[in-house]
Amino acid sequence: MTASLTTCDRILDAAEQLFAEEGFHATSLRQITQAAEVNLAAVNYHFGSKQALILAVFRRRLDALNKARLERLEQSLSDEQAPDLEEILDAFIVPALALTHGSAENGHPFMRILMRAFADRDDQLHRALSAEYAHVMRRFAGAIATALPGVEEKQLRRQLDFIVGALTHTMSECSAKDARAIADDLVQFAAAGLRSAVSVPSVDGAVRTLEIHS
Amino acid sequence: MTASLTTCDRILDAAEQLFAEEGFHATSLRQITQAAEVNLAAVNYHFGSKQALILAVFRRRLDALNKARLERLEQSLSDEQAPDLEEILDAFIVPALALTHGSAENGHPFMRILMRAFADRDDQLHRALSAEYAHVMRRFAGAIATALPGVEEKQLRRQLDFIVGALTHTMSECSAKDARAIADDLVQFAAAGLRSAVSVPSVDGAVRTLEIHS
DNA sequence: ATAGTATTAAAACAACTGTTTGAATCGAAC
DNA sequence: GTTCGATTCAAACAGTTGTTTTAATACTAT
Numbered sequence: 001m002t003a004s005l006t007t008c009d010r011i012l013d014a015a016e017q018l019f020a021e022e023g024f025h026a027t028s029l030r031q032i033t034q035a036a037e038v039n040l041a042a043v044n045y046h047f048g049s050k051q052a053l054i055l056a057v058f059r060r061r062l063d064a065l066n067k068a069r070l071e072r073l074e075q076s077l078s079d080e081q082a083p084d085l086e087e088i089l090d091a092f093i094v095p096a097l098a099l100t101h102g103s104a105e106n107g108h109p110f111m112r113i114l115m116r117a118f119a120d121r122d123d124q125l126h127r128a129l130s131a132e133y134a135h136v137m138r139r140f141a142g143a144i145a146t147a148l149p150g151v152e153e154k155q156l157r158r159q160l161d162f163i164v165g166a167l168t169h170t171m172s173e174c175s176a177k178d179a180r181a182i183a184d185d186l187v188q189f190a191a192a193g194l195r196s197a198v199s200v201p202s203v204d205g206a207v208r209t210l211e212i213h214s
Numbered sequence: 215m216t217a218s219l220t221t222c223d224r225i226l227d228a229a230e231q232l233f234a235e236e237g238f239h240a241t242s243l244r245q246i247t248q249a250a251e252v253n254l255a256a257v258n259y260h261f262g263s264k265q266a267l268i269l270a271v272f273r274r275r276l277d278a279l280n281k282a283r284l285e286r287l288e289q290s291l292s293d294e295q296a297p298d299l300e301e302i303l304d305a306f307i308v309p310a311l312a313l314t315h316g317s318a319e320n321g322h323p324f325m326r327i328l329m330r331a332f333a334d335r336d337d338q339l340h341r342a343l344s345a346e347y348a349h350v351m352r353r354f355a356g357a358i359a360t361a362l363p364g365v366e367e368k369q370l371r372r373q374l375d376f377i378v379g380a381l382t383h384t385m386s387e388c389s390a391k392d393a394r395a396i397a398d399d400l401v402q403f404a405a406a407g408l409r410s411a412v413s414v415p416s417v418d419g420a421v422r423t424l425e426i427h428s
Numbered sequence: 429a430t431a432g433t434a435t436t437a438a439a440a441c442a443a444c445t446g447t448t449t450g451a452a453t454c455g456a457a458c
Numbered sequence: 459g460t461t462c463g464a465t466t467c468a469a470a471c472a473g474t475t476g477t478t479t480t481a482a483t484a485c486t487a488t
Contacts, residue, residue, distance in 0.1 A: 023330075026237070029475080038436085040437090040477095041436075042437095049477080050475095050476065112333045115329055116333050118387070159403055161383060162383075164383060165379040166383075168383065170379055188411070189408075193402075196405070243445080244445085254467090255448080255449090256466070256467095258447060259465075
């Protein structure tokens, strides 16, 4: 089964799994190469160093995630009707479901890796993360700002961080069968939160949106 | 300055800082003891092992956080008026601001540690985390369920996870001066998200709460 | 078949890991 | 001043780390 994959892919798969479970530094190259059933030196031969392997594992999924998110967003934006908030949030959140790799019963491995990348102070990782991530975040922030006129930019950035945090945190340890329900709940949750920034609560606890013309 | 602290506290402080920056396994005892300006053997003398030190660093802040959260919640619940959603969320979120330790300009170190603890598959850490955390989460879930009748339990659990994820993610890398604004934004964001679970969107995009009697 | 390149394999490298040991040092109580 | 427990210290332990090296193998184009 996995024996048909190339050495590089076997290493990437094993490394992703182990990095997610144990962390980058806590995982040794010997663990990785043993799980991938390849020789120890193969990592340094194909990737150059452990650090380069970390970046490769990281980029492989993030590239795919970014691509899926942007494609879905562009499709919504190209519709005759301007997309509503839920549609934009869907484009951001739902592609994360596809990251479930292999028989990932105990959470999305890459979401765990993403959490670790955020928590680490590894400059190279942070540069790689923001170099790829920032562009996508800007795109979504713009789309949301259009669908939700009147929202303040700084606050919108913060709210997007809330959504990213909620997504990575919950997806990192959910079972594969719960992921769909979580995504739907999060879209609804986030949409309400975003709308609350341009609305004022009334006395009876109900919420009424403000009309703001630019 | 730091020389007046006991050896144990110096170790805990240095370990917390380094664990937050580099991770548990990536931080060596020699880094810690050097930063704390104590002898290498002091860690094993005072804590027994590196793993025990990790748990000690972890518990020190989490105990304080739990205590502050519950005290604030009980105070709200004991008022003559039943607390509204924002008050409950305040009790959960605002105490996290106090975790800023020392001159933490680049994020709350403990929030980074909490992210790592969630991401790790370390059984001891997970046991310690849920043993202390679950009780508090149950308490808040109950309070919210009372303030927001009609919310489904499973969905409420998920939404609490959203809030925890958003809180740890944003607080872990915010500057100390932004923390307050983030907390306020998150309270508003989360309250709107929670309320959306017991309301239905109407055609014009406005939101009207449902009245549900038990 | 043969030359040449890409890949894999086993072994060794120096550096670093957490932990343990036994002696030195401190600070009170008597 | 002396004794005794608590703490600190320098040194060494066995084991693991990422990386490099050198030889063997597999594969492709001629």
